[in-house]
Amino acid sequence: MDKETLLKIKISEAATGRYLSNPRFTIQSLAESLDMSAKDIFDLFPNRRSILDYYYESRIILYKESVKNLKDYSEFTLSERLNHLFLTLLDSFEEHREFILNSYKEKVVWDKRRNEFRKMFKQELKQIFSGDPQITRSSYIIQTELLWKSILLQFHGLISFWANDSSRMRENSMALADKWSSLIEEIFYTRIIDKGFDLGKFLWMNSSLNKCISDDEFRFPSLCGSDQKKEDKNHE
Numbered sequence: 001m002d003k004e005t006l007l008k009i010k011i012s013e014a015a016t017g018r019y020l021s022n023p024r025f026t027i028q029s030l031a032e033s034l035d036m037s038a039k040d041i042f043d044l045f046p047n048r049r050s051i052l053d054y055y056y057e058s059r060i061i062l063y064k065e066s067v068k069n070l071k072d073y074s075e076f077t078l079s080e081r082l083n084h085l086f087l088t089l090l091d092s093f094e095e096h097r098e099f100i101l102n103s104y105k106e107k108v109v110w111d112k113r114r115n116e117f118r119k120m121f122k123q124e125l126k127q128i129f130s131g132d133p134q135i136t137r138s139s140y141i142i143q144t145e146l147l148w149k150s151i152l153l154q155f156h157g158l159i160s161f162w163a164n165d166s167s168r169m170r171e172n173s174m175a176l177a178d179k180w181s182s183l184i185e186e187i188f189y190t191r192i193i194d195k196g197f198d199l200g201k202f203l204w205m206n207s208s209l210n211k212c213i214s215d216d217e218f219r220f221p222s223l224c225g226s227d228q229k230k231e232d233k234n235h236e
Contacts (some may be wrong), residue, residue: 008044011033011063012055016099019052031211055096056108056117060124064086078135079178081128086155086177090162094170101163109156116213121155122148129188139188154180 014034018025027048031038045051064087067073076084093100108117126146128133159179162173 004145012058014140015051016055016096020098059089060120063090071230078132078188079181082181083178104159121152125151135188
């Protein structure tokens with residue numbers, strides 16, 4: 001990670017504390033708390049809002065760094081990869097829990113702008129799914145924007161659960177993330193749909209069914225057989 005990114009993360013994390021003290025904190029007060037000049041901060045961020053937005057973006061950046069440090073990540077299953085994404089974000093949020101509780105809905109869930117956290121989260125999902133060779137062929141038809149939005153909404157639900165989780169070290173939240181990841185894996189690893197397609201293709205190619213369908217009508221195989229017998233009799 002380059003020095004500028006590290007500095008931006010440091011500034012954004014410090015800003016979460018200033019926000020809790022005063023949501024309308026000034027850049028000058030933030031600079032003083034970091035022993036920096038306000039100009040140095042303005043060189044990196046245009047305003048206070050962009051700094052707080054970057055805090056959420058930086059959580060994805062830190063997650064991506066964690067993936068780079070996992071030597072066996074390429075061997076992870078879909079469940080393990082998703083779980084790593086969810087739990088890494090939860091761990092990172094835990095460090096600034098009060099800020100998350102006070103700002104997540106406003107800055108992530110309800111934000112009407114082109115929210116970078118949401119965008120980056122969905123990009124990571126796409127990469128996780130596209131890089132998994134064990135996902136069934138048929139499941140690719142449902143890997144659309146609707147799927148990414150659905151998982152994002154479920155992540156919002158996970159954050160809501162985490163916000164009210166009083167278990168030791170948020171163990172219940174971690175268990176929920178694990179069960180959720182396992183369920184998604186079961187759905188996308190199951191071969192039932194693939195086998196159904198293969199069976200249908202076989203039956204279609206190796207039976208009289210395909211002979212009973214024309215461009216303008218559909219006749220049941222049994223009826224086709226009956227019709228064929230009638231035609232044969234007429235010829236006689």
